[in-house]
Amino acid sequence: MRSLFIASLMGATALPALAEEVNVYSHRQPELLKPLTDAFTEATGITVNTAYVEKGMVERLKAEGDRSPADLIMTVDVARLGEVKDAGVTQPVEDEALDVVPETLRDADDQWFGLTTRARIVYASKERVADGEVTSYEDLADPKWKGRICTRPFTHDYNVALTAAYLAHHGPEETRAWLEGVKANLAKPAEGSDRAQVKSIWAGECDISLGNTYYMGKMLEDEEQKEWAESVRIVFPVFEDGGTHVNVSGVAMTASSPNKEAAAKLMEFLVSDEAQKIYAETNYEFPVSDHVERSEIVKSWGEFTPDSTPLSEISKLRPEALTLIEDVNFDG
Template sequence: MFHSSLRLTVAALALTTALPAFADEVNVYSHRQPELIQPLVDAFTAETGIAVNVAFVDKGMAERLQAEGDRSPADVVLTVDIARLMQIVDAGVTQAVQSDVLDANIPETLRDPADHWFGLTARARIVYAAKDRVADGEVTTYEDLASDKWKGRICTRSGLNDYNVALLGAYIGHHGEEAAQTWAQGLKANLARKPDGGDRDQVKAIAAGECDISIGNTYYMGQMLKDPEQKPWADAVRIVFPTFENGGTHLNVSGVALTKSAPNKEAAIKFMEWLSSDAAQQIYAETNNEFPVKPGVPASELVTSWGSFTADALPLADVAKHRAAALKIMETVDYDG
């Protein structure tokens, strides 16, 4: 199975192009929250002696790297979702990394065929089902979510959200654009309410009786269980792993890429490789409620308790190719309207 976490050397939260480059450090632009990064950075520095400076970049990472150009201090970018990884690659601000270590540790379906991005953790796009209103075995496939039996019973966040666009991109990969549009229309017809909020808001709606199932990422269950206010929402549902017909459960990733400018390239690649190691993958598993991507590294006890599944074999690179078509379908069916 598959997972994610890291640390922040806060001295460099305000990384700028004036930051000096030393051979014994790595500069990271991260879309991931600092608290998720900290444990990994600490462990890497303790093992290698290489300092890691992290700047949290919530929005506009690709644009920032383009504006900085060759003067950028960033060596590595960390982000979530295949769409964000491809946005950075398509902006022309990354470079390929040929690494036997990364190739050995990360499954081929979860890395770029051209070696510009590598998945580090995985999250499954699953169904949260009301324990008291959805029978065991009632949720089966993604395709079935568009059937009439779910009329008025489904809650989702915006159809234009990256996670839902990626799921629809995977649907296109399995069945083609025409079938995907029919499915999106059917899913919309089954909504209990207009899409609103994030994945956890949908689970809250289930707990309130507004709908019976929702689509969400697995790690949100772990986050809700840790929050006293949200724990009752989590307690009201169980996780179900749908599959595509003749396929598996859809995965998305958090990932890493080497910048084109990379002033500390050698140390940066060492950091990337370490993030795919047993030690780093175990930290991801225990702190972030995600699945490690390296085969053989176990998920946390909590994540394991949610059940087992077979990951879909469709490469994420293929899913990414269908992003534009998936967005167009969501707009055509007016999913959020």
């Protein structure tokens, strides 16, 4: 059954069964994980089969039930990690090696663990935004930004998580007022991706946008997008009573994992210094381990203080945050 994993998910020819393997359902493209899985296989001899499941992860796991070949779920955003936990398709993992993950970046019940972090920051025009002009998330609702802000839809997971973090700091009434203020300041309707907003700044359509830090690295390595990236600088806003909002890529073990021992070894590897360094160098993300250095380009973006609100708390507030976003018709 397990040797049919790749065949059943990707239409490939069935392969002979291997002595040890780990089957991963991933929201991230397999090529982004390949440097990590290759290093793990080289170190352990354990094969990693990765299937890209862009949508319907929970539905797929529920449908497969105990017969699911999946051992691990790898995904981005605390919202998706909270979703798989709430659906009952994961199991707790107690492993001392995973203690390297700070408590704020893991589930309180050990159902999921952050592997890397990325900050939700402001991209600001080098030409039209002065140093120190934007300092906080709260400031984005100030009328001084009217007609100057671009953003992807706020119903997107990244902005839902940011809104949930705002909710954790300020409560529902202030969060609703903040959403209305930011919407009133938009230069155009919320649409597109984080990179598209940087292109809009470059084109003079707006002056600041919300985005994830790693997109700066991705844009700089793209010949077409490099010019967009060079037109902006990264600003690390903070909550008035906290730090900069961060989100994670993370991992969870499925409730029916057929290869638990091998899967646990992969989880241990993913938080090791070797794997954390690979993340830092190839994906422009921040390691969860404090003693692993950031890549040189990531260092160049400057230092910041991550917000201390546990992501497990933010995950619980996600449904309320989404309701507020929809109530103000932010994307309308």
